[in-house]
Amino acid sequence: MTIQVRYLSALRDQAGRREEAVELPEGSRLAELAEWLALQRGVRLPDPGLMATLNGRGWTQLPEGMDRTLASGDQVALFPVVGGG
Amino acid sequence: MSYTGGYLGKLLRVDLTTRSVRTEAIDPRLVSLLLGGRGLAAKYYYDEIPASVGALEEANKLFFFTGPLTGLPLPSTTKFQLATRSPETRRYLCSNCGGDFGPRLKMAGFDALIVEGQAADWTYLTITDGKVAFGDAGPWRGYSSTRTLEELKAAMGGGKIGALSIGPAGERLVRLSYINVDSRAFGRGGPGAVMGSKKLKGIAVRGTGKIPLADPVRAAEIQKAAVADLKVSRANHTKFGTPQYLEVINELGCMPTRNFQTAYFEGMSKIDAHAMYEHYLEKNYACYHCSVACGKTCVVREGPYAGARARTEFETIGLLGPNCGIDDFGAIIKANQLCDELGLDTISAGCAVGLAMELFERGLITTADTAGIEARFGRPEALHGLIELIAARQGIGDLLAEGMSGVREAHPEWSPYILDVKGMPPAAYDPRGFHGNGLTYGTSTRGACHNVGGWTIRAELQSGKYDRFALQGKGPLVKGLQDNRAYVDSLGMCTVVRGAVGFSDDPKGDIMKAATGYDFMPELMGIGERIYSLERVILNREGVRRKDDLLPERFTKEKLPDGPTKGRILTPQMYDVMLDEYYQVRGWDDQGVPTGETLRRLRVQELIA
Structure with a gap:
């Protein structure tokens, strides 16, 4: 299945790209995606300095947490902690 | 003492x-x-x-x-x-x-x-x-x-x-x-x-005098540790400044676009922090004794706005850019410079121009009102021309110069397009995307302000305690953020660095003792709450009640039409849930008036006797 991952703001520099489609085995969870991100992009989660959303909801707010099963077409966004303008 | x-x-x-x-x-x-x-x-x-x-x-x-x-x-x-x-x-x-x-x-x-x-x-x-x-x-x-x-x-x-x-x-x-x-x-x-x-x-x-400092040795240690902390914790502020949030807020479906008609701007990649950093950044600017230097002086090097120069911030870019449909960073810098020189607030100016553009596109005002300007969204000439009309009080600019309250008073039929709380137009966040932010705008002491009102977005996204679209719990969240900000605004230190010296909602550390000789830390949140309620007493005296804490029609009657938050709305019923909880946790009655018991508990009574 394909997960769309976007690297926003300063994360774009760390990941070396703005976005990409990540292929994961069917039934993968957020935990597997986090593993892939750490290995392939050097982005380690959880990190108090980073924020991550799945379809617009914070990962930390999902009832299943990192056990949340992903579905093809899910949108993930990663960015540094925001602090107000 | x-x-x-x-x-x-x-x-x-x-x-x-x-x-x-x-x-x-x-x-x-x-x-x-x-x-x-x-x-x-x-x-x-x-x-x-x-x-x-x-x-x-x-x-x-x-x-x-x-x-x-x-x-x-x-x-x-x-x-x-x-x-x-x-x-x-x-x-x-x-x-x-x-x-x-x-x-x-x-x-x-x-x-x-x-x-x-x-x-x-x-x-x-x-x-x-x-x-x-x-x-x-x-x-x-x-x-x-x-x-x-x-x-x-x-x-x-x-x-x-x-x-x-x-x-x-x-x-x-x-x-x-x-x-x-x-x-x-x-x-x-x-x-x-x-x-x-x-x-x-x-x-x-x-001034040539010396400001007394209780413990210079300890203060120097605190300063050294804070600078080291900020070098890491605020590295993105140093590189990108507040514009780093543009892309994020847009991706979350909260970026005011074309007078808040939607909350996702399709042209963001042309005006985000990377666009600024790569093409327009001239140098960083630091306020007094600041090691972060989050100010970004930007200059336009070529094209029709060559030579324009301004320190662009997140809110300024959001309101003069997407809220006016502008995806040309050079044009935004030019608009920022115009506001600076003419002496206009960039947030309120961006909201006023956005309103004028919507009125124009709806045929409610014409070129006869705009000194011939085709005041459509996305036209830099319209953005710059309208700013100049406001500052000069010419044509529609004379009405916009009266602020949102003045516009509504003259044209109550335009209320569906007027965005403000207590006369102050909102900052660059659409509360239909973060419902706590709606309570922020409604209950901020000074109107629809994200700073005084309490900036909820981080907590609504990361804390794990609140969902951004949930209603319950937003009352205590907003109260805590407001009280925190009220004491920080009383210290004389910038909010950007407060985390490095312990000024959270659970203040820790000895910076106040080193500075003043007295350990204010255990009292700070209580002082913040006292200040907030004193300000509410002032507002009550000036006539503010529950009716003034409500949100503008667009947020409560129109669903977001597209983007990541498509279909989201904050109806009056939803908002009331948050507002009731907020009043309760503040110790204010259902009209937003602090009770006598609250005023005594907070010792506000002593201040207003």
């Missing part, structure tokens, strides 16, 4: 009508209850500005108050506070600002400056240590706010000074006028028009 550092214990009062000056002692009991800055300014406002005083009347005053940390050798001790009657909201205004003025005022020997009365002719003030002089600002009439700062510096003979000024918009009593403070701003609420009404073009201050 006695303090061995941080405070000078006196204020300077200048009467422009009589050209008289006097020094007054500040009661240490008030300091112990209200800390300084925003807290003390609110108390003086309460005592001296009755509800009957209009913002542009002679009886209105400007209360500039520093905090105990202002000017000390600690991180970013740049801030000071203003209280006045707001021309834009017609109510109490609190405003917080960086630059050099606050620190220099303290070095001149004063914790605060109160300016009252009305000059007969255009005037500027200079303060050199304890000496005040009145200068003739007649020749400076019509000067931009930036040129006026230069004239003030020249009048002082150069060197290390702090200065504040207004531009032509303030002179013309435009209710969106800001005060330029060393190129930072008392931006919101129109305080530039208060100076304009007093024929006060600017103030400059030089």
Whole structure:
């Protein structure tokens, strides 16, 4: 299945790209995606300095947490902690 | 209570009508209850500005108050506070600002400056240590706010000074006028028009004195550790400044676009932080004693706006950019520069232009109102032209210069397109995407402001305690953020660095003891709550009740039409759930009036007796 991952703001520099489609085995969870991100992009989660959303909801707010099963077409966004303008 | 550092214990009062000056002692009991800055300014406002005083009347005053940390050798001790009657909201205004003025005022020997009365002719003030002089600002009439700062510096003979000024918009009593403070701003609420009404073009201050510091050795240790912390924790601020949030807020479906008609801007990649960094960034700017340097001076190097220069911030880009449908960063810098020079708040100006563009596209105003400008979204010429019309009070600009309250009063039928709370238009977040932010706008002391009202977005996304679209729990969340901000605004330190020295909602550390000799830390959140409720008493006196804490129609009646938050809305029923919970946790009744028990518990009763 394909997960769309976007690297926003300063994360774009760390990941070396703005976005990409990540292929994961069917039934993968957020935990597997986090593993892939750490290995392939050097982005380690959880990190108090980073924020991550799945379809617009914070990962930390999902009832299943990192056990949340992903579905093809899910949108993930990663960015540094925001602090107000 | 006695303090061995941080405070000078006196204020300077200048009467422009009589050209008289006097020094007054500040009661240490008030300091112990209200800390300084925003807290003390609110108390003086309460005592001296009755509800009957209009913002542009002679009886209105400007209360500039520093905090105990202002000017000390600690991180970013740049801030000071203003209280006045707001021309834009017609109510109490609190405003917080960086630059050099606050620190220099303290070095001149004063914790605060109160300016009252009305000059007969255009005037500027200079303060050199304890000496005040009145200068003739007649020749400076019509000067931009930036040129006026230069004239003030020249009048002082150069060197290390702090200065504040207004531009032509303030002179013309435009209710969106800001005060330029060393190129930072008392931006919101129109305080530039208060100076304009007093024929006060600017103030400059030089101080050669030393601000007392209780424990210099410990303060130096705290400073060193904080600088090391900030180098890592605020690295993105140093590189990108607040524009780093543009792409994020857009991706989350909260970016005001075309007068808040939607919350996702398709042209974001042309105006985000990377676009700024790669093509427009000239240099960083740091306020007084700040190692972060989050200010970004940007310059347009080629094209029709070549030579334009401004320090663009997240809110400015959001409201002058997407909210006006503009995806040309050069045009945004040009608009920012125009606002700076003419003396307009970039947030309120961006909202006013966005409103005018929507009215134009709906056929409610025409080129006869806009001096021939095709005022459509996405046209830089329209953005720049409308800004100039507002500052000059020409055509539709004369009406927009009256602020959202003035526009609604003249055209109540335009209410579906007018965005404001208590007369102040919103910052660059759409609360349909973060519902706590709606409560922030509704209950902020000064109107739809994200700072005073409590910036919820991080907590709504990351804390794990709140869902961004949930209603329950937002009351205590917003209250805590507001109380935190109220005490931080009273310290004299910038909010960007507060985390590095323990100023959270559970304050920790010994910075206050090192600075003042007294450990304020356990009391700070309580002081913040006291300040917030004192401000509410002021607002109540000026007529504010529950009806004034409600959100504009667009947020409560229109679902977002597209983007990541498509279909989201914050209906009046949903909003009421949050507002009821908020009033309850604050100890206010169902009309938003603090109960007698609350006022006694917080010792506000002692302040208003």
